[in-house]
Amino acid sequence: MAEVGVAAEDELTAGAPAPDLLSLHETIAGMFAKQGDWRRAYEHLRSALDIARAGSLRDTLTSSYNRRYLDQRLPGLPAARGLAVALIDLDRFKHVNDTYGHLLGDRVLCRVADLLQEELPPDGFCARYGGEEFALVLPGVDAPRAVRIVEAARTRVARHPWSELQPGLRVTISAGLAHASAGPVSAQRQLLRADNLLYAAKRAGRNKVAYHDRETTHVITHSE
Known part of the structure; x- marks a missing residue:
């Protein structure tokens, strides 16, 4: 029986597919428990728990973080060194689903998530906020950065060769960016400000970034 347990552990360390790691750790833990090797059984159960916990904070479709992670992480981030939150929405995504089907729509969501996660600062992260909305959280950056x-994320999405997925397909995003740099700012207020700015970007014609300084709301204009 011991040989079976070692063989299974070797299979794990040899690089089993990631989706099977949870069940594999649980299986190996059961094998070691039957042998009375409680220490090694406990180690694999802890690994299974860590995988399950990490999985609960990831969006199952896009593999970006999910709303639960955002709700847990955002309130603990300090604004003293600068904290930016952007809410991002895919423009006319219902038209994409209605025209090309939900399977291609899912591929679009995954690709957009990948593009949004490029070139983030070290502590920054992307989370799927819900549906076709994402949040970018950028700690430790000033407003201009x-x-x-x-804006770089918006440009990457707009210039991506979407026609390679489907001829005629074009995808753009709109973003509302809220920035805080001093004093306590609640996560809920930061998200509400970003959401209001997102709607300003939509009203301005979509495929735009709206942000607010001390005096007024600005919408980045461009030609794509």
């Missing part, structure tokens, strides 16, 4: 990061 936050604008550059979000």
Whole structure:
């Protein structure tokens, strides 16, 4: 029986597919428990728990973080060194689903998530906020840099060769960017400000980034 347990553990370390790691750890833990090797059984159960916990914070479709992770992480981030939150929405995504089908729509969501996660600062992260909405959280950046990061993400999406997925397909995003740099700012207020700015970007014609300084709301204009 011991040989079976070692063989299974070797299979794990040899690189089993990631989706099977949870069940594999649980199986190996059961094998070691039957042998009375409680220490090694416990180690594999802890690994299974870590995998399950990490999986609960990831969006199952896009593999980006999910709303639960955002709700847990955002309130603990300090604004003293700058904290930017951008809410991003895919423009006319219902038209994509209605025209090309939900399977291609899912592929679009995955590709957009990948593009949004490029070139983020070290502590920054992307989370799927819900449906076709994503949140970019950028700790430790000043307002001008936050604008550059979000505008670069918008540009990557707009210039991506979407026709390679489906001829005629075009995908753009709109973004509302809220920035805080001093004093306590609640996560809920930060998200609400970003959401209001997102609608300003939509009203301005979509495929735009809206942000607010001390005096007024700005919408980045461009030609794509």
